Every structure is written in structure tokens, then in C-alpha cells.
Amino acid sequence: MFPVYGGGGETFKYQTYNRENQYIISRFGMSQQCVRYVKGKFFLNDSGLTVNKNTEEIKQKYLDLYLYSIQNKIFALGRGSAQKNLDIERFRNLDIPVPPIEIQEKIIKECEELEKQYETTRMKIEEYQAQIQKIFEDLEVLKSEGGYKTLVEVCKEIYAGGDIPKEDFSKIKTPKYNVPIFTNGTNENALYGYTNKARTIETAITISSKRNNRIFRKKRSPFLSRC
Numbered sequence: 001m002f003p004v005y006g007g008g009g010e011t012f013k014y015q016t017y018n019r020e021n022q023y024i025i026s027r028f029g030m031s032q033q034c035v036r037y038v039k040g041k042f043f044l045n046d047s048g049l050t051v052n053k054n055t056e057e058i059k060q061k062y063l064d065l066y067l068y069s070i071q072n073k074i075f076a077l078g079r080g081s082a083q084k085n086l087d088i089e090r091f092r093n094l095d096i097p098v099p100p101i102e103i104q105e106k107i108i109k110e111c112e113e114l115e116k117q118y119e120t121t122r123m124k125i126e127e128y129q130a131q132i133q134k135i136f137e138d139l140e141v142l143k144s145e146g147g148y149k150t151l152v153e154v155c156k157e158i159y160a161g162g163d164i165p166k167e168d169f170s171k172i173k174t175p176k177y178n179v180p181i182f183t184n185g186t187n188e189n190a191l192y193g194y195t196n197k198a199r200t201i202e203t204a205i206t207i208s209s210k211r212n213n214r215i216f217r218k219k220r221s222p223f224l225s226r227c
Contacts, residue, residue, distance in 0.1 A: 001170035001177005002195035003042050014195025015168025017041040017179025023064045024048045024182055024190075025074070025091075030084040032075045033129070035068045036190060041198040042180025054156030057146070058096070062104040063154065065111050066096060066141070069133045096154055098146040103139060110135045170194050 001013035020041045026034040028047055044050070051067070053060045067074070077091050078084025111132055118128045170177040170193060177194040 001168075001172070001174040001193075002179020002198065003173060003181050003191045003193055013170025013172055013174065013177040013193040014043050014179070014181055015170070015177050016195040016197025017043050017181070018198055019044045019050060019182070020179075020198040022050050023068065024050060025067065025086075027086045027088070028083070030075055030078040030086055033071055033125075034074060035071055036182075037064075037068075038180060038182050038190075040180055041178065042182050043192070043195045043198075044182045045192065048182065051151065051155045053154050055154050057098055057101075057149075058154050059101070059104045059108065061108045063096065065107060065132060066136065068129070069136050070094075071129065092150065092152040094151040095148040096151055097141050098149055098154070099139075099141055100146055103141070107135055107139060107141065168195055168197070 001015055002017040003013055019038065021039060022044075023035055023037050024044055026048055038044075051063065053063050073094070074086070074091070075084070077087045077094075079087050114128065114131050114135070117123060168177070169181075173180075173194050177196050179195050179198045181192040181195055182190050
């Protein structure tokens with residue numbers, strides 16, 4: 001059984017998954033923090049989406065980290081007043097700096113070192129996000145020698161999660177259902193339940209699309225999205 005992520009905490013499990021080790025981006029009910037990373041297999045519903053690169057000019061981890069670093073810009077793409085929903089067309093046309101691969105690798109290395117600190121200390125999420133942004137600023141990525149490309153030009157997939165499976169689902173993790181299902185929410189509040197089949201098996205960004213105060217998250221292992 002794999003966890004299903006929804007608007008609140010872990011609610012149930014499902015026997016299939018649609019994501020693994022990916023960043024999730026919220027689509028509805030956006031706030032200034034709308035990207036998260038989920039480790040392992042899980043089910044992501046249609047309230048969120050993930051992106052996968054389609055060119056050797058850019059590394060997936062670099063793309064994930066860059067999107068994670070520009071949450072305020074992503075939030076600004078939301079439409080609505082009381083509840084912001086992501087404008088997908090504007091999101092697809094975001095400018096992505098494409099520096100030389102060696103610069104991308106340097107950014108990845110520095111961010112991975114920071115991530116280890118975040119996982120082993122009491123660093124607050126806000127401090128972690130600020131440090132990620134600083135890494136990009138210090139290396140002057142926004143003055144990229146490689147120029148810019150739109151997000152849709154560097155991604156092979158920008159897709160939402162799916163509906164919660166009616167079968168093959170569990171609210172708790174079991175040997176059979178161990179792929180988490182994620183939706184909008186933060187930390188444990190994003191875990192919806194578990195299933196047994198992942199939709200996403202590569203590291204990716206997820207963006208929350210509704211009812212969420214954190215719009216970016218990163219996911220590491222197979223998972224299923226319903227954001």
C-alpha cells in the first residue's frame with residue numbers, strides 16, 4: 001500500500017502509486033510556499049503537478065532546485081483573490097536560466113550539502129529555502145551564460161496527479177500498500193494515504209494547486225499524486 005497525499009495529513013493508503021522521488025507543485029489554493037519534495041513511492045492526486053526535463057542541456061535536479069528557489073515567482077502566477085489557482089499557461093512559459101552543466105553541478109552539490117544540514121539539524125524550512133535561493137544568487141545563475149528557455153521547452157512532462165483510486169488503497173502503510181499518495185498540504189499534512197503503484201518514479205517537483213499553504217515540495221521515491 002502506498003500513501004495518498006491530500007489537503008490534510010495522511011488519510012488512507014492505496015495499492016498503486018503514480019510518483020516516486022519527486023518535487024510536487026501545487027495547482028490550487030496556492031500560497032507563498034507551494035513546492036515540496038516527497039521521498040519514496042506515493043500517489044499524488046490532481047491537485048498538484050510534476051515536471052520532468054526533456055533536454056541534456058539541463059539536469060533534472062538543477063531544474064527541481066531552481067523551481068524550488070522561485071516559489072514567490074510561482075505564487076505570483078496564481079489567479080484569484082481568496083484562493084489562488086496556478087495559471088498553467090503562464091507557468092509553462094516561465095523563463096528558466098540554463099547555465100553551463102558544470103555550474104549546474106556545482107549548484108546541485110552545494111544544495112545537497114545544505115540538504116544534509118537541514119535533515120540533521122533543527123534548521124527551519126524558511127531558512128532552508130532562503131539558503132537555496134542564496135546559492136543561486138551567489139553563483140549569478142540569473143545572469144546565465146547559457147541564456148534562458150521557457151519551462152515547457154526544457155520539460156518533457158508537466159502533468160497533474162490523478163484521482164484517488166477506488167480500490168488498492170489504504171489509510172495506513174502496509175507491506176502491500178507502501179507507495180505514498182500526496183496532495184496539497186505541508187509535511188505530514190500532505191500525505192493522503194498509500195497505494196501499491198507509483199505514477200512517478202523519478203525525482204521531480206510537485207506544485208500544489210489548491211487548499212495549500214506550501215506550494216513547492218520535492219519528492220524522492222516512487223509516489224502517486226492527487227494535488
